[in-house]
Amino acid sequence: MVTIKKNGKKVWVTFTFSPQNSVKDVSVCGEWSEWKHEPMKQKKNGDYSITKVFKAGDSFEFGYKVDSNQWFIEDECPSVDSPFLTQNSVLKI
Numbered sequence: 001m002v003t004i005k006k007n008g009k010k011v012w013v014t015f016t017f018s019p020q021n022s023v024k025d026v027s028v029c030g031e032w033s034e035w036k037h038e039p040m041k042q043k044k045n046g047d048y049s050i051t052k053v054f055k056a057g058d059s060f061e062f063g064y065k066v067d068s069n070q071w072f073i074e075d076e077c078p079s080v081d082s083p084f085l086t087q088n089s090v091l092k093i
Contacts, residue, residue, distance in 0.1 A: 001015070010055065026040045
């Protein structure tokens with residue numbers, strides 16, 4: 001799930017990933033960080049989340065890396081083909 005809160009030119013985006021099974025770690029990876037893994041924190045309910053601040057009007061591709069080897073996209077966002085024969089989510093803010 002992606003939650004967006006705008007305040008002027010800044011936009012707070014909270015990425016939340018709800019694993020279906022037990023996992024060790026979840027990271028969000030996106031164009032904004034040159035695809036570096038940004039670890040998400042696990043909540044008491046088992047979901048993983050992270051909040052990032054972007055500029056209004058930004059657009060980028062991203063996805064979730066689970067246990068360092070599985071790639072997931074955000075169901076709520078449109079997706080595009082990636083060069084790795086998978087899909088990336090697209091977020092426009």
